[in-house]
Amino acid sequence: MAQDTAQQAPAAPSAPARALLPLILPALAVGVGASLLLLLVSGLAERLQHVLWTNLPDALGVGRYSVAWMLIMLTATGVLVGLVVWKVPGHAGPDPATMGLQAVPLPPAVLPSLLLATALMLAGGPSLGPENPIIAVNVGLALWLGRRLVPRLPGGVWPALAEAATIGALFGTPVAAALVISEALAGRPAKGALWDNVFAPLVAGAAGAITTTLVARPAFELHLPRVDRIHWGDVLTALVIASAAALLGMCAVYAFPYVHAAFSRLGHPMLALPAGGLVLGLLAALGGHLTLFKGLGEMEELAQNPDGWSAGQFATMAVVKLAALLVAASCGFRGGRIFPAVFVGVALGLTAHASVPAVNPAVGVSCGVLGMLLAVTRQGWVSLFTAAVLVASPAILTLLCIASLPAWLLVTGRPQMQLREDGTAIR
Known part of the structure; x- marks a missing residue:
């Protein structure tokens, strides 16, 4: 009976190789281009950050991270980004609170202002990453150039290639891109075999990852003590930490529409962004x-000395960073939420280790990151992948899969940290 059923089940139609081969060169080009744009923006932002946070305060005789300088710099960053949003053509794109990893193609005229606002944000100190705006820019550029240079390809190919390429470049591996694409395909009607659908995006993601690796050599592993064998206590620890992190993340998710509405009532980017910068400066003074x-660099500093701070200090940094992420994403700064959410998860995991030294720091960190990312991104595969990559311990993957189950039950079906244009949360 089982054999008859298997014989009757229709196999998904497979695309012939001749349909996939023409996609390879465009995917390679998009992958390399997306990575180079990310590296260019990140490199320029890092240089500007060094000037603003090292050269300038040293020249003025001010402490680099004194309370006064943090207040000045973050408020000034709000003013500069506010000027871009207000005056520069394109106005830095749509409200960033409405943007996610799956970007809507933007007109080419919008992209320069979005890049400028992103570079200023990265250099100035707000708690956001480059992922959302860089994906949006790469999608817009790929679609605009692709339609002109290779008009025979369907227009819908280019956004998928650009998203996969940028995610591969961000994480330094095409695996994350493949997971995001496959998760997006899960909610759509099946058109051919899964690997036929992810073939071209995987090529783009691999090209983006290889380019980033060869040029910048990024490293996400935190070099925490390895977990070679899982014990029963680790299972309980993982379940508790991942669930607690997911609950804390959901607090920010539920607050997101209200904080966003509060800044929106100010009515102008030159009010909302400087006000947000000032609040971020006050939070930095606290945390x-x-x-x-x-x-990214800051969580590496935490992980290098997991016993260097008390449980209270780790917890304070986690809560302050989450609040800073919430404010920065609400007031209009252009940026993504993954990297600051990872920092929050790392700080939460180290809080658990500092509170109960028997908690392995690698278990605490990976499960804290897993729960926080599930709440903030609602991307299950990316959350698992990121948590596993940070500790680079094969034994911990099973533990993370188990810990993800109660954490996912806490977040699924609930509001996401992304808003519709009317300010209500997406579910």
Whole structure:
């Protein structure tokens, strides 16, 4: 009976190789281009950050991360980004609170202002990453150029290639891109075999990842103590930490529409963004300089010395960083939420380790990141992948899969940290 059923089940139609081969060169070009644009913007932002946070305060005889300088710099960043949103053609694109990883193609005239606002944000210190705006820019450029240079390809191909390429470049591996694309395809009617659908995006993601790796050599592993064998106590620890992180993340998600509405009532980007910058400066004064910026380098600093802060200090940094992410995403700064959310998860995991030294820091960190990303991104595969990559321990993957189950039950079907144009949360 089982054999008869298997014989009767229709196989998904497979695209012939000749239909996939013409996509390889465009996918390679998009992958390399997306990575180079990301590296260019990130490199320029890092240079400007060094000037603003090292050269300038040293020249003025001011402490680099003194309370006064953090207040000045974050408020000034709000003013500069507000000027871009107000005066520069394109106005830095749509409200960033409405943007996610799956970007809507923007007109070419909007893209320069969006890049400028993103670079200023990355250099100035707000707690956002480059992912959402860079994906939006790469999607817009790929679609605009692709339609002109290779008009025979369907227009819908270019956004998928650009998204996969940028995600591959951001994480330094095409695996994350493949997971995001496959998760997006899961909600659509099947058209051919899964690997036929992800073939070209995977090529673009691989090209973006290889380009980033060869040029910048990024490293996401935090070099925490390895987990070679899982114990029963680790299972309980993982379930508790991932669920607690998801609950904390959902607090920010539920607050998001209200905080966004509060800044929207100010009615003008030259009011909302400087006000947001000032609030971010006050939060930085409370949480310290490690709660500034996108959080990638800062979480590495935390992980290098997991016993260097008390549980209260780790918890303060986690809560302050989450609040900073909430404010920065609400007041109009252009940026993504993944990297600061990862920092929050790392700080939460180290809080657990500092509170109960028997908690392995790798278990605490990976499960904290998993729960926080599930709440903030609602991307299950990317959350699992990111949490696993940070600790680079094969044994922990099973633990993360188990921990993801109660955390997912806490977040699924509930509001997301992304708004519709009318200000209501997407579910």
